[in-house]
Structure formats: C-alpha cells, structure tokens
Amino acid sequence: MLSWLFSVATFAGIYALLALGINVIWGMGGMINLGMAGFFALGAYASALATGAGALPIPIGLALAAGLAALAGGLLCRLTLRLRGDYLAIVTLGFSELIRLIAANEIWMTNGSDGISGIPGPWRAELSPFQFNMLSCALVTLAVLIVWAMTERLRRSPWGRALRAIRDDDTAAAVAGKPITRFKVQAFALGAAILGLAGAFYAHYTSYIAPDIFRPLITIYIFLALTAGGTGNSTGAVVGAIAVVAVLEGSRFLEGWVSVLGGVEKAALREIVIGVALIAIMQLRPRGLLPETPPGPFLKRKDT
Amino acid sequence: MLDLLPQFLVNGIITGALLAVPAIGFTAIFAVLRFPNFAVASHATVGAFAGFVANVTFGLPAIPSLMFAFLIAGLVGLVSDEIALKPLRKYGALTTAIASIALTIVLENIVRFFFGNDLRGYDLPLVRDIRFGDIRVNPQQLENMALAVVIMIAVFAALKFTRMGKAMRAVADNPGLADLKGIDAVMVGRVVAFVGMGLVGVGGMLFGLGTSIDPLTGFRFILPIFAAAVVGGLGSIPGAVLGAMIVGIGEEMSALVLEPAYKSAVGFFAIVLVLTFRPRGLLGERAY
Numbered sequence: 001m002l003s004w005l006f007s008v009a010t011f012a013g014i015y016a017l018l019a020l021g022i023n024v025i026w027g028m029g030g031m032i033n034l035g036m037a038g039f040f041a042l043g044a045y046a047s048a049l050a051t052g053a054g055a056l057p058i059p060i061g062l063a064l065a066a067g068l069a070a071l072a073g074g075l076l077c078r079l080t081l082r083l084r085g086d087y088l089a090i091v092t093l094g095f096s097e098l099i100r101l102i103a104a105n106e107i108w109m110t111n112g113s114d115g116i117s118g119i120p121g122p123w124r125a126e127l128s129p130f131q132f133n134m135l136s137c138a139l140v141t142l143a144v145l146i147v148w149a150m151t152e153r154l155r156r157s158p159w160g161r162a163l164r165a166i167r168d169d170d171t172a173a174a175v176a177g178k179p180i181t182r183f184k185v186q187a188f189a190l191g192a193a194i195l196g197l198a199g200a201f202y203a204h205y206t207s208y209i210a211p212d213i214f215r216p217l218i219t220i221y222i223f224l225a226l227t228a229g230g231t232g233n234s235t236g237a238v239v240g241a242i243a244v245v246a247v248l249e250g251s252r253f254l255e256g257w258v259s260v261l262g263g264v265e266k267a268a269l270r271e272i273v274i275g276v277a278l279i280a281i282m283q284l285r286p287r288g289l290l291p292e293t294p295p296g297p298f299l300k301r302k303d304t
Numbered sequence: 305m306l307d308l309l310p311q312f313l314v315n316g317i318i319t320g321a322l323l324a325v326p327a328i329g330f331t332a333i334f335a336v337l338r339f340p341n342f343a344v345a346s347h348a349t350v351g352a353f354a355g356f357v358a359n360v361t362f363g364l365p366a367i368p369s370l371m372f373a374f375l376i377a378g379l380v381g382l383v384s385d386e387i388a389l390k391p392l393r394k395y396g397a398l399t400t401a402i403a404s405i406a407l408t409i410v411l412e413n414i415v416r417f418f419f420g421n422d423l424r425g426y427d428l429p430l431v432r433d434i435r436f437g438d439i440r441v442n443p444q445q446l447e448n449m450a451l452a453v454v455i456m457i458a459v460f461a462a463l464k465f466t467r468m469g470k471a472m473r474a475v476a477d478n479p480g481l482a483d484l485k486g487i488d489a490v491m492v493g494r495v496v497a498f499v500g501m502g503l504v505g506v507g508g509m510l511f512g513l514g515t516s517i518d519p520l521t522g523f524r525f526i527l528p529i530f531a532a533a534v535v536g537g538l539g540s541i542p543g544a545v546l547g548a549m550i551v552g553i554g555e556e557m558s559a560l561v562l563e564p565a566y567k568s569a570v571g572f573f574a575i576v577l578v579l580t581f582r583p584r585g586l587l588g589e590r591a592y
Contacts, residue, residue, distance in 0.1 A: 030398075032398045032401065032402070034342070034401070034402070034405060079576065079579055079580065080579060082583065083579065083583050084397075085397065085398050086334075086339065086340045086397055086398075086401070086538065087534070087538070087579060087583075089340055089342075089398065089401050090340055090530045090534060090575065091575060091576070091579070093342065093526075093530070094527050094530060094531075094571065094572040094575055095572070097526070097527050097568070097572070098569055098572045101565070101566065101568065101569055104565075105563065105565040105566065216405060216409070216523070217409060219405065220405055220406050220409055223402050223405075223406075224406075227402075264416060264417075264420050264421055265417050267413075267416075268413040268414070268416040268417040269413070269417065271409055271410075271412075271413040272409075272410050272413045272414060272417070274406075274409070275406040275407065275409040275410035275413070276406075276410055278402075278403070278406040279388045279392075279403050279406050279407065279410075282392055282395075282399065282402070282403055283391050283392060286395055286399075
C-alpha cells in the first residue's frame with residue numbers, strides 16, 4: 001500500500017513537472033503548446049536511448065532530454081513567432097504527431113510500437129521495489145521543488161515581469177523596448193526543457209516507454225491540471241497536477257461499482273470525464289481555483 | 305521507381321480531392337469563428353461511424369450513407385459547439401482551441417464507448433481496378449473523387465449565390481461591417497458549425513471507404529487537414545482546395561523518397577515550409 005502511494009506520488013510529481021513546464025509557456029508566456037506530449041516523448045526517448053544504448057550516466061541523460069526539448073521548442077516558437085498564436089497551436093500539435101510517427105517507425109532506434117523496455121533507473125538493481133519507489137518519489141519531489149522555486153523566482157524577476165507584459169499586450173511591451181522575440185523564444189525553450197526533463201524522469205522511473213504512452217490525451221490532463229490550479233501560478237500548477245493524479249487514481253476504486261463495463265468502456269468513460277471536467281472548469285472558473293496574483297511587494301494593484 | 309510517377313500522381317490527385325472536403329470544413333470554421341477547431345478529428349470519426357451505421361446496420365448504399373454522415377457529424381458539430389465551445393470564445397482563440405482538444409477526446413471516447421476499438425469496414429461491392437495503360441485506379445476511388453468534386457462545387461455555389469453564403473463571406477471578411485448591415489453573426493456561426501463539421505464527417509467517411517475505420521480514424525488525418533488549410537492560407541476556402549491538392553500529391557509523391565509510414569509527416573513539413581517562406585499561405589487569408 002505504502003509502495004503504491006509512493007508510486008502515485010512519483011507520477012503526481014512527473015505531472016507537476018509537466019504542468020510547471022506548460023505554465024511557463026502558456027501561463028507566463030501566453031503561448032500555446034498543444035504538442036506537450038511530443039516534448040515529453042522527446043525527453044523520454046532521448047534519455048532512455050542515451051542511458052540504455054549509449055550507456056551514459058542518468059544525469060547526462062536528463063540534461064540531454066532537457067536540452068533537446070529546449071532546442072526543438074525554441075525552433076518551433078521562432079518559426080511561428082511573427083504569426084498569430086493559432087499557427088503555433090497547429091505547428092506544436094503537428095510536432096507531437098511527428099515525434100510519435102518517428103518513435104513508431106524508426107524501429108532500429110526506438111524499437112517501434114513495441115517500445116523500449118529495461119531503461120536503467122537509479123540503483124534499480126540494488127534496491128527492493130519498495131525502496132526504489134521511495135527513492136524515485138524523493139528524487140522527483142526534489143526536482144519539482146527545484147523547478148517550482150526556479151519558476152517562482154523567474155516570475156518575480158524583471159524577466160518574468162517583462163514576459164507577463166508581453167503576454168498581456170505585446171505591442172505595448174514592444175513600445176516599452178522589450179525584445180519580444182527573445183523573450184518568447186526563451187520562455188518557450190525553458191518550458192519545453194522542463195517538459196523534456198519530465199519525460200526523462202518518466203522513462204527512468206517506469207523503465208518502459210512506447211509511442212502510445214505519448215498520446216494527446218496527456219496534454220489534456222496537464223491543461224486540466226493547470227486550468228484547475230490557476231493558469232500563470234506555479235503553486236496552482238503543482239496543486240492542480242496532484243489533484244488530477246488523485247482523481248485518475250481514485251477513479252480506479254470506483255471501477256468496482258461499474259463492473260458491468262469492459263476495460264475499453266471504462267477507459268473511454270474515464271477519458272470522457274476528464275474532457276468534460278476541463279471544459280466545465282474553463283467555463284465556470286476560467287481563472288482556476290487559485291487565480292494568478294501579480295507578485296512582488298512593490299506591485300500592489302487591484303486584481304483584474 | 306520513376307516509372308511509377310504517373311501512378312503516384314493519379315493517387316495524389318485522388319487523395320487531394322478527398323482531403324479538400326474536410327479541409328474546407330476546417331478552414332470555413334476558422335474563417336467565421338476565428339479559432340482552429342481541433343475537434344475536426346473526432347467529427348471525422350463521428351461521420352465515419354455514422355456512415356458505417358447507415359451502410360452496414362441499415363444496409364444503405366454509399367451515397368445515402370455519406371448524406372447520413374454529413375447530417376450526424378453536422379448535428380454533433382452544432383450541438384457540441386453551442387454547449388462546449390461557444391461560451392469560451394470570449395476568452396480568446398487559444399483558450400477555445402484547448403477546449404476543442406478536450407471536446408475531441410470526449411467525442412472520440414463516446415464513439416469508443418459504443419463501438420470499441422476494433423477495426424471496421426464498410427459493406428461495399430468489390431470491384432476490379434480499371435487500367436489506363438500502366439495506371440491502375442479503383443472505381444470506388446474514382447467515385448469518391450467524383451463525390452468530393454460535386455461537394456466542392458456545391459459549397460462554392462452556395463457561397464457565391466445563396467444569401468447565407470454571402471452572409472458567411474461577409475462575416476469572415478469583416479465581422480464589424482457585417483454586423484452593421486444587420487447580418488446575424490450568431491446564426492451564421494451556427495450554420496458554419498453545422499456545415500463545416502458535416503463536411504469533416506463526410507471526409508472521415510470518404511477516407512474510411514478506402515480502408516477501415518476505428519475511433520482514431522479522425523486523429524490519423526488531422527495533420528494533412530491542418531496542412532492543407534495552412535498551405536492554402538488559413539481561412540481561405542479556395543486555398544483549402546489548393547492546399548489539399550498540394551498536400552495530397554506531396555504525400556503520394558513522397559513514396560519516391562520516403563518510407564510509406566512517413567506519408568503523414570509530409571503535412572508537417574509542408575506547414576513548416578510555407579510558414580517559413582510565405583506565412584500567410586499561398587492564397588492569403590481571405591475567405592473567398
């Protein structure tokens with residue numbers, strides 16, 4: 001039971017990292033990334049291949065995952081920067097489908113739709129499964145804390161302030177002399193790096209990845225987490241992610257009640273509930289349960 | 305390999321014509337409602353399954369089944385837009401786009417709930433390929449292409465000659481001015497949601513006729529639909545047709561240099577190329 005809780009907490013941590021990454025891009029930067037699953041997959045595959053086939057140590061795998069995702073994110077963002085946000089939405093969604101296509105077809109590298117198994121985890125061989133779950137939980141929690149502290153710090157920095165100004169009105173920010181292009185590309189690349197890092201954690205914790213894991217559904221989970229918690233708010237992102245994982249895991253207990261349904265129907269029902277929940281929260285609480293508050297002791301203004 | 309070129313070209317034109325139908329739907333919704341509606345994926349699936357029910361369960365032939373697919377996908381499009389997406393439009397195009405992905409997941413899983421994940425095929429008479437010299441064409445494909453062309457002509461005629469078509473172009477062109485002239489933008493929005501998603505549903509079934517369908521049918525060709533719309537100019541209906549032809553022919557021609565599995569990646573690269581060199585698309589963003 002305790003081991004299962006640690007496992008759930010690890011997944012919650014990975015979701016929290018994803019929500020923090022999306023929060024930098026969408027919440028702080030106002031840019032849309034519907035290809036979140038693609039960056040998540042890119043990080044997972046990069047680290048799995050580097051540490052598995054490449055036999056590199058795991059920290060290097062994590063760094064590679066974050067770096068590659070940042071590079072891809074920066075390029076996509078740069079490509080669509082002078083256009084309206086709609087194009088970024090289409091391009092990022094296309095990107096995630098492309099990544100899935102490559103993962104499913106470059107069999108020599110990714111083992112195709114069978115996926116990669118036996119991805120090394122930290123001291124997996126030396127530890128019992130219980131100890132491994134505990135260690136993973138601790139490591140992922142530590143990563144969430146670091147990323148949370150970093151994004152909170154950034155949000156309060158001049159960089160974060162300028163980014164928020166660009167999000168709310170990029171013409172005004174440009175008139176004020178802010179280099180919009182640089183800010184947006186940096187924010188997108190930073191957010192993508194966090195998504196890639198989350199992918200690497202996922203790969204090393206579960207030891208198995210396959211193209212089907214990185215479906216657009218996971219993007220919806222994270223947008224639900226972020227919207228529920230409060231867009232633009234790092235604490236809200238973490239709280240929202242924990243809530244989403246709690247609901248997803250909790251729904252397993254309810255499955256006993258609907259035992260007349262087969263596995264496919266149950267899975268379908270769960271996804272329907274998640275989708276409806278996202279739309280409902282967006283309509284009823286558009287600013288989330290923990291709305292963004294403009295930070296800083298010098299910046300007192302009425303909540304808009 | 306090069307001797308296959310004429311065959312690939314013919315396949316490409318057929319694919320392009322089929323692709324144009326849902327691409328028109330997607331781009332028309334964008335032109336009037338001003339957001340990329342990612343729910344096209346699930347509406348293609350809904351149309352494909354509605355056509356399946358008409359064709360296999362009720363035993364109707366292909367053309368009435370396609371009409372049924374249009375009707376059901378259109379109705380689902382209208383109702384789901386009213387309930388889920390319309391209240392969110394005031395928060396901006398991107399928020400609505402996120403909700404449209406959630407909507408696509410919901411609708412796709414409703415289909416999965418009732419039909420499961422199994423592959424299904426339509427009940428059509430088997431016919432032998434027709435040969436023109438070295439080129440082989442299946443009569444079913446030719447019929448599908450003819451249907452796609454008829455649908456396109458009907459859409460263009462409706463836009464050009466009917467009051468609603470003119471109103472739609474006016475709203476797409478300049479919502480403020482259209483409002484001044486007393487055009488009811490909400491009503492136009494409803495008609496576009498119905499017709500647009502109906503066309504997407506027909507597209508889903510047209511593609512299914514050639515292969516088989518499952519709940520992920522729609523997601524599989526979402527990339528080429530976006531690519532067709534972006535290449536031609538997002539929101540431009542003739543652009544969607546031109547873009548669909550380019551993407552269709554590009555996909556089939558890619559067989560010369562790429563593995564067939566990467567066909568759908570052609571759409572992504574077409575988007576990247578066009579955004580780099582001609583960001584507004586080939587025909588710009590005017591609706592008509």
